[in-house]
Amino acid sequence: MRKSKKILALISAAAMTAGLMACGATSQETAQTGQTQEAADTQADAAQDVAAEDAAAEDTTAQEEASQDAGADLSGSISMAGSTSMEKLANAVAESFMAKYPGVTVTAEFTGSSAGIEAVTAGSVDIGNSSRALKEEEKAAGVVENVVAIDGIAVVVDPANTVKDLTKDQLIAIYTGETKNWSELGGEDAPIVVIGREAGSGTRGAFEELVGVEDACAYASELDSTGAVIAKVASTPGAIGYASLDAIDDTVTAVALEGVEPTVENIKAGSYFLSRPFVMATKGEISEQNETVQALFDYLASDEGKAVISGVGLITVD
C-alpha cells in the first residue's frame, strides 16, 4: 500500500512539474504574441505619421519596423564580462535592451578589462568589455575591437582640496611619488594619498599610458573598481585618484588638466587629453556572431542606443 502511494505521489509530482513548464512556455509565447500585436499596432500608427514625410525617412522607419518585428520574437542570452568602468553603461544597455526584447537575457560580470578580453578569447562569454584599446597580441588571437563609446578619465580629489588644476608633469610627479605634499602644488599642507586601480584594469592601463608613467607608479592603494576609487577619494582628505568620467558624482571634484575641464565637449574637441575608448570586443567580426549579439550591436548603433549611451555620460562614436 505504502509503496504504491509513493509511486503515485512521484508520478503526480512529475506531471505537475511538466505541466508547470508547459504553462511557462505557453505564457512566454502568449506574451510574445501579445508583443507582436502591440508592435503591429505601433507600426500602423507610425505608418500613418510617416506618410507625410520624405522617402529617406520612410526607409528608416521601415527598417525600424522590420527590426521591431524581428525583435519581438528575439530570444536568447548574451553574456558580457570585463571592465568595471563600463558597469554603468553595461547595466543601462542591458536593461533597456531587455525592455525592448523581453525574450533576451543579458548578464554582465565586472572582473576587469583584461579578464573580460581573456574570457571572450576563451569563448566563455559573448562580449568582452574593455576600457582600453586592445593590444596587438589580443587582436592577433582573433578578438575584434568594437568601439561603442568614448569615455574620459577624470582625475579626482576630495571636495575640500583647494588644488583645482594640474599639469601633466605635476601628475607624473604625484604618481611616481616625487611630490608627496599638496603644499608643493599650491595647496594645503597635507600629504598626498595616491590611489589607483589594480594591475589588470583598463582604466589604469589607459591612464598610465596617456600620462606616461607606465610601470613607474607608486600607489598607496590599488583598488578593484571605479566605484571603489571614487569612494576612497571622497572619504580621504588629501587623496587623488583616476576614474571613468561617467561615474563621477558630486562626492568628489574632478580637476582640470592643463587648464582644460573634463567635459564631454572638451573630449569631443580633443582638448582634454585623458580619454579612451569603451570597447565591446567579440571573437570574430560582429557579422559572425549569433543573432542576439548582432541585434545588440544594431541597437547600440541606433538612435535609441546612442541615447542610452549619452544618457550615462559617455560620448557616442559615429
Added chain:
Amino acid sequence: MSSIKSSKIRLSDLILKILINIAAAFSVVLLIGILAYVFLKGIGSVNLTFLTTVTSTLKGTVGIAGNIVNTLYIIVITLLIATPLGVGSAIYLNEYAKPGKLVRAIEFTTETLSGIPSIIFGLFGMMFFGTGLGLGYSILTGALTLTLMVLPLITRNTQEALKTVPDSYRSGALGMGATKWYMIRTILLPSAMPGIVTGIILAIGRIVGESAALLFTAGSGYLLPKGGMGILKKILESGGTLTIQLYLSMAKAEYSTAFGIAVILLLIVLFINWITKVLAKKLDVNNME
C-alpha cells in the same frame, strides 16, 4: 610557595578579577555596539522596493530581490547535493565501516576539509567546476563549491546523531529479521532526524555567510529568473548572493545598500539561531524518553 591564605593572593585575585571585568565589558560593549550600529544604519534602507525589486540603472532604484532569490537557490541546490552525500558518509562511517585506519583516514580528511580557508575553496571551485567542467560563473558552480565546504558539517552532525541511537534499537530490529538497510531506513534515520536537521540548519548558516568561495564561482548576477524554464535555467546562470552583493556595494561605497543588506543578513542569522535552539530542545526531549 604562597599559602592559600596569604594577602598577596588577594591582590592578584583582585587584578585578575578586574581584568576579567574589563575584558567582558569591552567585549559586551563592542558586540552589542556592532549589532546596534548595523541595525540603526541599515534599517532606513529596508523598504518594500528594496526587498521586492531588482536594481535599475535607468530608474535609479536599488533592489535586492534578485540577490535574495539567488541566496535561496544556492541554499537549496547545495543542500540537495550535500545532504545525501553527508548523511551517506555518516551512515557508512557509523554503521558499515569497521573501526580502523580507513575510518580514521576518512575522519581526518573530513576534519581537514573543515579547516581549509574559503578562498582556497573558491580558487578550486573556479578552476575545477567553473573552467574545468565549463560551468563558468553560475549558481551550480557555487553550489558544488559550497558542497565541499558544508560536507564535514553535515557528516559530523549526522554521525553524532546516529551515535545517540541506542544499540538496542539496532539489535532489536536485526533480531526480528530486518536487513541492515531496512533497519537504517525505518529505525535509525527517523531517530537521528533531529540531529541531521540540526546539521542542515548549521550548513544553511554557513552557506548564507559565505562570500570568498562564491566571488569567483557564482558571480554577481542580480536579475530575477524568468518564468517557466527560466526557473531551472537560472541554476546555470550567474547569481550573486546577499553577501556578495554586500561586498560589491561596499567596494563602490554604496553604504546605504550595504547596511540594508547587512540588516537582512542579521535577521536571517537570528532566525537560524532561534530555529537551532528550538531543535536542540526537541533533541533533548527525544533523548529523555
Added chain:
Amino acid sequence: MNGQESFSIIGNRKQKSAVEKAAQGIFTLCAFIAILAVASITAYMIMNGTPALFKVGVKEILFGTLWKPTAAGPSFGILYVILTSIIGTTLAVILGVPIGLFTAIFLAETAPKRLAAVVKPAVELLAGIPSVIYGLLGIMVLNPIMYKLELAVFKNSETHQFTGGANLLSAVLVLAIMILPTVINISESALRSVPPQLKSASLALGASHIQTIFRVILPAAKSGIVTAIVLGVGRAIGEAMAITLVSGSSVNIPLPFNSVRFLTTAIVSEMGYAAGVHRQVLFTIGLVLFVFIMIINVTLNKILKKGDVEQ
C-alpha cells in the same frame, strides 16, 4: 510499524541482497567522496601551485620582495605578503584570544545569571554573521580613525606613504574583533563542561574563586580552549573578504601603518584577471596558505595530544 507493508521483513532473499548491496555500495561511495574531495583539493593546489615555483624559481618567489606581476619584466616576490599574513594573524590572535578567553571566564563563571543570559545570545549571533559585515564596519568606523592617527603619528615624515587609514593595523583590529565571538563561544562551552566536582573540591580546600578558575578549571578545559584558539587562528589566517578593503592592498613590509597585502587578499585582488605565469603564482600563494594551515592544524593538535597524555 505497518503490518500491511508490501516490502515485508521476511521478503525475497535475492531482492533483499541486491538492495542491501546497493545501499552499502552507495554509502561507501558517499564516504569516499569526502576523501576524494580533500585529496583532489590538495592535489589541485599542488599541481597548480608548483609550476610557478619552477618557472620563476623558489627563491625569487618565496624570498623576493618585489611584486610587479604585470610589468614588462615581471617580478613575483611574495616575501612581504607571507610576512604580512604571519604577523597580522599573530597580532590578531594576541589581541583577540586573551580578551575572548577572559570574557568566556566572565560568562561561564563570574557573571550574574541575568547578564549572561543576555550576552550569550548576542555572542552567538555575532559568531554567525557573515565576515563581510566586519569589513563594512572596518571601513566605516576604523579607517577614518586610523587615518587621523596616521596623520598625527607621521606628521613630519618625509618618507611615509600615506594610506588614508587602510593599513595593517586596521586589518589586525578587524581580524581580532572577528575571532572574538568564536573564541568566546567555544572557550565558554569548554569551561562549562568541566566537571563541577573539580570546582567544588578546589573551593572546599579553601581556594578563592579566582584561584579555582585559573589553577583548576582553566587547565581542565585546556583541550577545548586550544580548539578555540585553533579555530580562531584558522579564521584569522583564512579571512579574505573582510580585510580586503581595510588593509590597503599594496605590497609592503608589514609595519602597522603601511598599506599591506595578505596571502588571502593577494589572491582575491588579482584572481579575477590574472593570466599565464601571474595566475600560476597566485596558485602558489594559495599553496603557501594551504601549507600554513596544515602546519598550524598539525602543530596545535600535537599540543592537544601532549596535554592529554600529561593528564
